[in-house]
Amino acid sequence: MADRVRKESADSHLRSSGAVTGYHIEAADGELGHVDGFLMDDEAWAIRYLEVATRNWWPGNKVLVSPAWVERVSWTESKVYVGLSRKAIQDAPEYTESTPVTREYENRLHLHYGRPPYWLHDAQHKFGPERRFVEGVEVR
16 A cells, blocks of 8 residues: 555656546636546547536536646645636536537537637647648638
């Protein structure tokens, strides 16, 4: 056990998703909920969204937050700090586990937060910097 703890603390950025589940979410202007789960892209093997339960602040609702919007994680405080306001998160498109996350939903989510979608970043890396994309469509 002690060897495992030493090994885990050797890389302060490496944590299991199970360890981060339950961490409090700290918005730019205060706490708003906790990490309730993760949405994975099973083709790219990437975490696309943190599922944020806001029940202590905004009962009954869940929202999604991209890992790209995380400013830092405090392992000692068990907190995830995001560069979003509480109001922006409250007004975000609601997430329900029973409804699949579609590209339409993702577009609304990214437009709401005014943040570029991950697929534009992925496309630029895949096709090179000479190709430009706007809302998922190549621009020449």
